[in-house]
Amino acid sequence: MNSNTKSSITLPAADLRRVRRLKSRLKLKSNVAVVREGIRVLEELSDRETLREEFRKASKETREALREELKELDHLAGEGLDSW
Numbered sequence: 001m002n003s004n005t006k007s008s009i010t011l012p013a014a015d016l017r018r019v020r021r022l023k024s025r026l027k028l029k030s031n032v033a034v035v036r037e038g039i040r041v042l043e044e045l046s047d048r049e050t051l052r053e054e055f056r057k058a059s060k061e062t063r064e065a066l067r068e069e070l071k072e073l074d075h076l077a078g079e080g081l082d083s084w
Contacts, residue, residue, distance in 0.1 A: 009035075 011019065022034045 019034050
């Protein structure tokens with residue numbers, strides 16, 4: 001039993017040319033493979049952007065605490081250099 005679902009899309013001629021060009025350039029076997037690859041790339045980009053945003057948010061949330069900790073430790077920065 002085939003678990004795939006049939007679907008079809010209608011593309012403007014220019015988009016179909018782009019699909020065919022990508023199919024050839026990427027050495028894919030079908031137009032559907034081009035669409036699948038495009039979806040995979042979009043998902044990766046979306047996941048990457050989500051991760052970047054999470055890092056930005058975490059950095060912003062911890063920035064002030066880091067400044068305070070560095071201030072507290074600043075007096076240790078030159079410790080032991082007098083003996084050189």
